Amino acid sequence: MNDESVYDGLLGGDSSQWAFGTDFEDPLAGVDTTVPAGIDATELAVYCLMLGDDTLVLSQRLSEWCSRAPELEEDIALANFALDLLGQARLLLARAAAADPSIVPPLPEGSPVPAEDALAYFREAGQFRNVRMAEVPNGDFAHVVVRLLLFSIARLAVLQRLRGSADAVLAAVAAKGVKELAYHRDWAGRWFVTLALGTDESRRRLLTALEQLWPLHDELFTAHPIEKSLAAAVDPGEVRAEADAVLDQVLAVAEVERPEPIGTRGRTGRDGLHTEALSLMLAEMQVVARAHPMGLW
């Protein structure tokens, strides 16, 4: 391609050279989505929604940082995390729909909206299965650092085990996700220490963010019955000790005391019980898609 004729070359030519716009229509294209024997398809679908909604909702919050970060480098990093999680969400929602098509919300006859988007854009807040840590509104930069640290420590530990899942699609998503989450955790850990030991102001803000997010920490390790019963799943309760050890290491370097444990009571995000913030977030996220149920994007 001649650089001089980039604009001119927009019409015609070989479109396969373009990564965007011509491909990636179906995130699971070419992947065998048969549910393995002995796995309950509906439970598998719901489990995929749980992990997929975590990443979708947190990705949405992270993307709200775009053009608002303290430095260009951090703006780019936060967009990267949002993109990684969004990529995981697309695979997981598509996997959920392929495992059990009956969980996809019905759309008008002939609607071209793909299953992943029907799930993302046409469910109500009460149908989302994400942990509440993912959905609470953004705060300052310390808040995004603490949220990402707590989430990525727990998620990385889960994904490391999920690489051996009986479901080949989940195993593949986990293998990709491990590399991504390892970087998210590293970035968040470094900033956690930097803010803790930086200035009085940064330490004060960091401790405030930790205090705000801590009540949602336990939920990351509180298993929903499906996370326990589904053979292809990882019980998050089983990774708690491992995740605690990682967090303790960061806290020690940062000279921050671990807050007192706060347990989780009653129904959680996994059951569809959310904070007030989720439906507001979805109202914004879903507004264009819902206005055009027959729309082609």
Add this chain to the structure above:
Amino acid sequence: MTTTPVEPPEAALQAAFDATVAHHDRIEPRDWMPEGYRKTLIRQIAQHAHSEIIGMQPEGNWISRAPSLRRKAILLAKVQDEAGHGLYLYSAAETLGVSRDELVELLLSGRQKYSSIFNYPTLSYADVGTIGWLVDGAAICNQVPLCRTSYGPYGRAMIRICKEESFHQRQGFELLMTMMRGTGEQRAMVQESVDRFWWPSLMMFGPPDDKSPNSEQSMAWGIKRNSNDELRQKFVDMTVPQAKALGVTLPDPELRWNEERGHHDFGQPDWAELTAVIRGNGPCNAQRMAHRRKAHEDGAWVREAASAFAARNEAARTAAKGLK
């Protein structure tokens, strides 16, 4: 006794500089250059960097509402690329002896400008496509010749930026193409968006040649390689068949093919509007600057913390060395 290296006389340096430019070779950071050349480049590169950073806002406005997950990923990656372009360009400017901090300060205090196009609002998702097609398209027409600009670091940054911009333009056109295959409402949304962005896109090439005060010197220095009107004509000629393929009408009753010239004739944008927008009276000037200032001010404590933490580590290292 100290010896002072003998400086070649300025006339000889100027002659060497002129010869380099005349041969279309690159001027590099450590080469001698006239002060006016350095200043012009800093202004132009910084303005370009600021445009990338401010340009994140109009499209960033739609990330949270992107109507499909695929479009959300594309848009977020695109806006992230713009931050990356800002970074390369600030780095290119730093080779001329200014710091990123100084340049950011010049933007925030309003002493340096950014492209006027970003002072227009984005009002529908079709605007994401139109900005890719027309605005990034106009930017490409302006920027491709800059890959051959006389200043090395700028030219090399532009090569990479232009490659990415061509992806951006492609995704915009592809979004519009897809929407035109969708519902009647979507087609109307595309046309309405093109109607709003056509004239501001033509203004992106700057004022007509006879009213462009800095152009002549920049052409002589090899910083700029084509005149505003030449590039504008080229843009119109390339866009007309694309609009036809897309099925949209460009909102210019004077637009027609001129067999004799071998180019399209077209109407003139409202130049008074461009002047007003440049002077700060466009629809979104205040909003864009307020957003950038707020992000910068909100991040001040983080930058201070990072500096304090780095200083603390440095002190610890120095102390450790002293103990040995």
